[in-house]
Amino acid sequence: MQEGLVIRTTGSWYRVLQGESLKVNGENEIPLTSHLSPLTFIDCRLRGNYRLRGNKQTNPVAVGDIVDFELQDDGTGVITDVHDRRNYIVRRATKLSKQTHVIAANIDLLCIVATLGLPRTSTGFIDRLLVTAEAYHIPAAIIFNKVDLYNDELWEIHKEMKSIYAGAGYPVLEVSALKSTGLESLKEMIVGKTVLFSGHSGVGKSALLNALSPDLSLKVGQISDWSLKGKHTTTFAEIFPIQLSCNHAILQSCNLIDTPGIKEFGMVDFSAQELSHFFPEMRARLHDCHFANCTHRHEPGCAIKKAVDDGLVSAERYQNYLNILETISSGT
Secondary structure (H helix, E strand, C coil), X not given: CEEEEEEEEECCEEEEEECCCCEECCEECCCCCCCCCCCEEEEEEECHXXXXXXXXXXXXXXXCCEEEXXXXXXXXXXXXXXXXXXXXXXXXXXXXXXXXXXXXXCCCEEEEEECECCCECCHHXXXXXXXXXXXXXXXXXXXXXXXXXXXXXXXXXXXXXXXXXXXXXXXXXXXXXCCCECHHHHHHHHCCCEEEEECCCCCCHHHHHHHHCHHHCCCCCCECCCXXXXXXXXXXXXXXXXXXXXXXXXXXXXXXXXXXXXXCCXXXXXXXXXXXXXXXXXXXXXXXXCCCCCCCCCCCCCHHHHHHHCCCCCHHHHHHHHHHHHHHHHCC
């Protein structure tokens, strides 16, 4: 029996990185590869009866999972068990489906890649991802790409959005994959970590990974002329173990997870009562509400509504909270 890290899932096959040490401080974590160590990849299938255990999920094994597998005579492997996950990002498989899809597991940082045009990333989309990250205890940052395309109007919009998310406590970076702007700051943020890059198609996730590690040579898509939205180029999630040099310092390891573009992010398993706990700027004020079960919609003595009126909580984030709350209440 051997242990490995799932770095790619395609249909019924899983590419597994065979690592020497997959445990850090006694906990299951993704190993950060060393440039001094050769990488060994094993293509594995999942033992047939294991699929029955994950009947609520479309994928019982996801990238980032640490698995046990048995080598076969033909050089492939059979996955026999999946280790407990530290965390994971999950979404609805489809809009009305009760099944879920795990995007990736065992993540140190979620980088939401956003753009203000071609395509436009809404705060509603960003907040759905942030709420899910908060719920599963995953630190998150917002990376605004394509700042080389900004005009004066877009810079003003950017300043407003940066103020919203920096005010809520999230790191915000401005980068350009095309011009290599802001990459040193991004490298400093992600070095030594397993980082999931997520966002709409066309925001430049693959281009950004190429800029961080040119040897990857990932396929980069174009924007559709008629819809002004991105076309899918990444068709499945994949982990790329790379080496980063920050400010010409010694090479350090980093695992970058590229994912297919997401049109809509369907949230699962949230209750109306707990939602506000996943907005940090609201969470800090919940104890000031008059009612312990306040939903922050219509109740008197609500500290969240007062904070919005006083400009201490973003009105846009609050509206997104109400929109998500309505989605939870209606079950859609």
